Amino acid sequence: MMGEQLRKHGVARLVGADIIPEAKEATERDRPMVYDAYYVADFCNLTEEQREDLQEWSVNCLTTVAALGFGDIPAKAFIEAFNILQSKGWIAFNMKETFLDKSDETGFSVAIRELIFSEYLDVYYLERYQHRLSMEGLPLYYFAIAGRKNADIPDDFLTKIGLA
Numbered sequence: 001m002m003g004e005q006l007r008k009h010g011v012a013r014l015v016g017a018d019i020i021p022e023a024k025e026a027t028e029r030d031r032p033m034v035y036d037a038y039y040v041a042d043f044c045n046l047t048e049e050q051r052e053d054l055q056e057w058s059v060n061c062l063t064t065v066a067a068l069g070f071g072d073i074p075a076k077a078f079i080e081a082f083n084i085l086q087s088k089g090w091i092a093f094n095m096k097e098t099f100l101d102k103s104d105e106t107g108f109s110v111a112i113r114e115l116i117f118s119e120y121l122d123v124y125y126l127e128r129y130q131h132r133l134s135m136e137g138l139p140l141y142y143f144a145i146a147g148r149k150n151a152d153i154p155d156d157f158l159t160k161i162g163l164a
């Protein structure tokens with residue numbers, strides 16, 4: 001669905017990725033022609049060949065939707081994808097508002113704030129919006145974040161922020 005929207009905005013080349021083959025099968029079944037390539041790969045354990053293959057696309061924009069937090073995409077996988085992105089490439093993602101709330105001092109929230117406001121990323125855009133309604137009909141707020149990569153995130157960053 002995300003790929004389809006990006007195509008409508010004129011994105012010329014789209015590369016998707018997920019750890020499970022069902023994700024690739026679903027895009028091929030429901031939205032064939034949207035992606036130029038779709039990788040089934042574990043971004044926490046990419047082989048050298050997979051990494052080189054992905055780097056050859058010279059990716060200049062990276063996006064995920066509601067994938068950070070809740071144990072969906074591990075921070076390590078996100079950082080691997082971030083490092084495959086070209087220098088000065090754009091990154092756009094969203095996350096639940098509490099992750100940016102200073103009163104939330106859980107390990108994940110503290111770490112993700114460290115990452116977002118680190119020297120590796122320049123934040124250009126930050127907006128709080130209603131993402132959806134909960135099962136009880138209450139509004140759930142997220143932040144939309146967009147920025148530009150400054151530099152690769154070093155290997156020891158996860159250890160430093162307590163996520164490894």
Ligand SMILES: C[S@@+](CC[C@H](N)C(=O)[O-])C[C@H]1O[C@@H](n2cnc3c(N)ncnc32)[C@H](O)[C@@H]1O
Pocket residue numbers: 002017018019020023041042043044063064065066067072073074077
């Ligand atoms: C909330 S869904 C987001 C789906 C959609 N592909 C997106 O990015 O907008 C999170 C997805 O991350 C995938 N995922 C989890 N761990 C991963 C890993 N180590 N490498 C690649 N994908 C992973 C899951 O299979 C799941 O489909």
